[in-house]
Amino acid sequence: MMKKLEQLRKIATDDISRANDSKTIEDLEIKYFGKKSELSEILKSIVSLSNDEKREIGPAVNSLKLELFSFIENKKNEILKSELEIKMKKEYIDPTIDLKNEKIGHLHPATQLRYRLEDIFKSMGFVIYDGPQIETDFFNFEALNIPKNHPARDMQDTFYVKDDVVLRTHTSNCQVRALKELGVSLKAVVPGRVFRNEASDATHEHTFNQIECIVVDENISIANLISTVDGFVKKIFGDNVKIRLRPGYFPFVEPGFELDISCLVCGGKKCPACKHTGWLELGGTGMIHPNVLKSADIDSSHYSGFAFGFGIDRMMMQKYKIEDIRWSMSGDLRFVNQF
């Protein structure tokens, strides 16, 4: 009997070792472990053996069964793995193939910049304020110390809807609105669309986006203005960028300043982009004129503040080197989808 077992071990081991595909190994599994296999025959025959024989043969059969079982399992895994290996090699794909069924949309670059500016101002504690685009003459001009016949009205060619209703020429129309609605202390920014009645060309549009920043509180000084503007400019353009204030005239501020930043192209070393001055004009700023505070019923002997405003579109042109601003509002996806 033991001899028979030994023989079985040898044949089975040889058979299993020789197998090299999954079909053969499955057949061998049936052959050696199936109901009609030699091993089950032997197991069945054990019942008829004497106790002594049982004690000897029983464990030997079991041990052989476990041994063969583990052997065939290992072999089977080995074969499955190698077969899968081969199969996967045949399943190659071209990972560079494009199937753009679902495309992502694109946010307009002016909106992207606006979001960025809003986020920076929000992080500096500013409220985002919004106001009408068709505006009364009062909020767009009168309240800002620009009475009728003031030469400054020439500087802002205005679209009129009625004699005293205009398309706002600047986001400054919200200065007095925000002060009246939110009161002091005020830290607000107003991004939005403004209009100028002048023919468009590659660098000018009759419709563009501005952002206005307003701060009113007790004892606000020019030094505060410089610090805030400098902080904002560094956040948006980088820590290396310097600012320069120089006298500038806007009727709704006193004193008024032109705000320059060091040239983003040459860093101030002078180049064609900055017309060899080392500086780029960013926008206008100044201490809010007492007459403007008065329009909002705020006591200018007690409160002071500053405002600054600049064009988002010009920043967009500089940032992306856009050659013609008229693409911005063309609705052409060849433009928008680049951003």
Added chain:
Amino acid sequence: MLVSLDILKKFVDLEGVDPKEIADKITEHSFEVDNCLNKASAFSNIVVGKISKVENHPTADKLRICDVVISKTGGLLNKKEKTVKIVCGGTNLEKGMFVVVALPGSFVKWHGEGELVEIKETELRGVSSYGMICASDEIDLSDIFPSKSEKEIIDLSLFKNKIKEEIKIGENIANLLKLNDVSFDIDNIAVTHRPDLWGHYGIARELSVIYKKDLKPLELDDLSNTTHTQLKIEILNDSICKNYNAVKINNIKIEQSPEWLASAMISTGHNSINNIVDLTNYIMIELGQPLHAFDASKISNKIFVRDGKVGEKIKTLDGREVELDESVLIISDSIRPIGIAGVMGGFESCISDSTNSIVIESANFDGISIRKTMQKMGIRTDAGVRYEKQIDPEFANIALARFIFLLKQICPKVVVESVQKHSNYNNSQKTISISFDFVRSRIGVDIPNLEIISILKKLGFGVNEFEDDFINVDIPYFRNKDINIKEDLIEEIARIYGYNNITPARLLPSFDIGRDNGLRKFERRIKDIMIDNGFSEVLNYSFISGNDQKEFDFNDNEVIKLLNSLSVDQDRMRPILAINLLKNIKSNLKNVDNIKIFEIERIFKADAVSDKFSELPFQNYHFSAFLTENGNNIPFYNLKNYLEKIFSLFKLDIEYGVMDEVVPAYCHSARFAKIFSNEIDVGFISEINPMLTLKDKIKQRISFFEIDFEKLYESCKEKINYESISKFQGSYMDISMIINKNILWQNIKNDVLNISPFIAEVELFDVYEGENIGDDKISLAFKISLIDKEKTITSTIIENTYKNIVDVLKNKFNAEIRQ
């Protein structure tokens, strides 16, 4: 406006200071200087040459090869000439001509445009060329040497009258033309608020403060040595004419201007005409006060300043016939108008070479009136622009005294009659009180009292009465217009102290960190969802045309028209976003055929709406999106699906209105649904009426929606009712049915949901239309989820619910249930 450094140097010592630095300092402390034009350095290596030979170019029709003598030294016997060959395309080249030669190393403006280009020795079509023969705009001299065409080079011998000396070969052009002055180019807007800076003396004052130098006083005639006059003036409108001085001066000799005066004219961009005209212009550029000179022999002895009359006419200096009326202030003699006050003199009374006596007018006119007159006439003159800035009336007195002082220097024999004056203006002293502490706190810097006083005094302010930290500041006449309040003085002190010397001071930190703007936040989230779903954001103009309005069938009383528009294509405000978005679709369809775009911006309607502060036209933000795909015949459903993603994210309770709605003309009449959010009408979703795209040959269907973004936002409460999650297993059932097409799914769904409390959700998963089920039928398949929160749902409940649903579908909607 051009400012001459030579004139400035008459009043303030700027010897040895780099002109560029002066420009920078003015920009830093006073106003922006656009450019510093240094003619002497701009003309280095640009010299006089003489053409000694002209030949045709062997291979280029339009080019000539010239021999040009560019230097000549020595006498008759040992003369040395240097001749070079220059290839040139000038149309008027001739042998013997004196020309302007830009030698290698010089800089010119190519074709008169763009940045300066350095001239190098070069080859032109195989012939070497040593420099360039210049046309006037290539070296920025078109003022002095006007040319008929771009191809015409400067023929110096034609301009003998402008060149006082003999033309010497090899002489530098700047020397030849005495262009050794430096001019500063200033944009008029930069000094629009400072009438005193429209004259050199005012700018010299600024420089004297910036450089801490003395300002030389103006030398004036004391007007004491005058003779009796017959001249009389009568001012009939002295609310506009606030100051009027007229004086007759005899023994005048009209001549060429002396060199200093002619040079002052050229440096400031004026033509030198004759001594008298130049001197009136000189006073204007020196002080900012316009003067006018009449030929005394051509006007009567009485001058009136009065309103014009309808029917009156005047021929002005520029040769135009101008019709007058009562809105225009004029100068007239006893017979006829002789000038338009403050704007332009009359042609008939102007100075000529034979003039021997003159009447000088030095007057002040109201800026607003002058501005209106100029607008009406469609012209802007140097004089008018200065009045428009509201120069102080006092200047008129000073300018006359200055004119006579200088006139006596260039025409010593003149006889001045006594001055006729009339004035009506308030010349009382304006004083502003200000405290040192106020100055320091507004600027935010510790400027010492003495420095504050010193700055103000240097600028010409009177400072007195020290008292408890207060000073009284007297405003000089030349700052009367622009200095009115304390803050104006703050600017004066701070700009001279130097804005860039101010140490930045942080705002006190605020703990009220940037409150959110709900609508803006909503806008961002919506835009993000749209982008994720493949929609690109476009921005369109707020304008439409009359044709657009007609095409979209809006009434005139709904649409806002501009009173002044740039063009008929953009002369009214858009009442919906869809109008311009449809244009975007049409133009983009030329490049691609699957398009998904959206816009969120304001629209405008004529209905007035009141807010807290004003009554203005309706101008809510709208939200519109368009979708079109090649081969997709009902893009409506795709678009609606995207919209519903938004509705479900914001938990909006949406109902569609289909049955009784009036469909706008631009919408497909059978593919339209109004959208109600929490019962508020927020807009609609539809398909563009294919009629609108018929003539563009667009066959693709275009779905779109137009939603009032602010109403949508208001309806959106984002209310989340959390329910505990059932521990028990639920169940699903599918139902498929055929019903009449005109039954709304929305109604079926609502009814089914109401059948049993165990029905948690009803979701459509298949829609089919086809001939095999009949034209008026639709097949709908949907999944119903059942859940019992208390226990695992029983088969009895499932069966009963199913039976009830089928009953409702059959009885109420006449559905045919498919098994």
